[in-house]
Amino acid sequence: MTGQPIPVIIDCDTGVDDALALLFAVRHPGLDVRAVTCVAGNTGVDGVVRNTLTVLEQAGAGDIPVARGAERPLIEPVRAASHVHGQDGMGDLGLPAPTRRPVDVDAVTLLRREILASPRPVTLIPTAPLTNIALLLRTHPEVVRNIERIVFMGGAVEVGNATPVAEFNVWHDPEAAAILLTAGVPITMYGLDVFSRVLVPAADVQRLRASSEPRLRLAGELLAHRPSAPDPDGDDPSGGLGDAGAVCAVVDPGGITTELLPVEVSLAPGPTRGQTIVDRRPRPGEAEIHHGEREQRLVDVALDVDVERYVKLWLSAVEGE
Known part of the structure; x- marks a missing residue:
């Protein structure tokens, strides 16, 4: 990769696949990770802070500021995904407590400070x-x-996971997702349609697990936990990269095929709450003709x-010297 590293800030709820994203981000020379902010999601926010600091320590990352953020969604109660990520959010691997500490400001303050202080526009990567x-x-x-762009892991065009139509990150705080779409900056949605497809082959997972290097062994154990695999209870021992794919998309945007489409978030109570409604029609329908255009964001x-391209990219960065 040529040119200066891309300044990025990762906003995460470290879990297993957020950890895979962090391992990649701090190891890839094309990224300058300026900060990591933490939010409740896969586990409680204090657990997210602990997990984030542990991963950065295990990865041998530099002195990257980490801040504690919101401990609950704007309206909804906290609804953790411990059934997927384990009680500690990290697959219950028994990882050591970190010696690093978060900074003494909250996540929003750190985000503002680092974005405005960056000499080049920042790419935000919420996972x-x-x-x-x-x-x-x-x-x-x-x-x-x-802000150059926001590349977020969330949403789905077709099938959800938290509900039949809603993906977890958007479903967990639909109002926040709706606000994101009003940001006024370019946005890329790395949703479940691509998220669940990027699988590390079993042989690579086994090689990482057998490594004597703690960073690589951690990567292998996280992949083996398999929360991002299409069938995590199945017989195929491959491991899903999950959130890490969104970071790959910042380094190598040519690895995804995107289309600029209108998107809105369903905020109504009921079975569609949290759905990202992606309008793929070639022309307006009767609803727009009779009632005017809905407020949709491109x-x-x-x-x-x-x-294969993203798996190779992730492995080369994580395993590189």
Whole structure:
């Protein structure tokens, strides 16, 4: 990769696949990770902070500031995904407590500080419920002048996971996701349609697990936990990269096929709450003709992914010296 590293900030709810994303981000020379902010999601926010610090320590990352953010969604109660990520959010691997500590400011303050201080526009990579990002945009709208793009892991064009139509990160805080779409900066949606397809082959998972290097062994154990695999209870021992694919899409955007499409979030109570409604029609329908255009935001929606390309990219960064 040529040119200067891309300044990025990762907003996460470290879990297993957020950890895979962090391992990649801090090891890839094309990224300058300026900060990591934490939000409740896969586990409680204090657990997210602990897990994030542990992963950065295990990865041998530099002195990257980490901040505690929102401990609950804007409206909804906390609804953790411990049935997927384990009671500690990290697959219950028994990882050591970190010696690192978070900074003494909250996530929104850290986000504002690092975005405005960056000499080049920052790419935000939320891999979690979007509560911190919504609070940032509403509290400090001036940050948008130094945001290059937001690449978020969330949403789905076709099938959800939290509900039949809603993906977990958006479902966890739909109002925050709706606010994100008003950011006024370019947005890429890396949703379940590509998220669940990027699988590391079993042989690579086994090689990582057998490594004597703690960072690589951690990567292998996280992949073996398999929360992002299409069938995590099946017989195929391959491991899903999950959230890490969104970071790959920042380094190598040519690995996904996107289409600029109108997207809105369903906020109504009931079975569609949290659905990302992606309008793929070639022309307006009767609803728009008779009632006027709905308020929809244009988003670069990921519809396809080069699986082998992203797996190779992730492995080369994580295993590189």
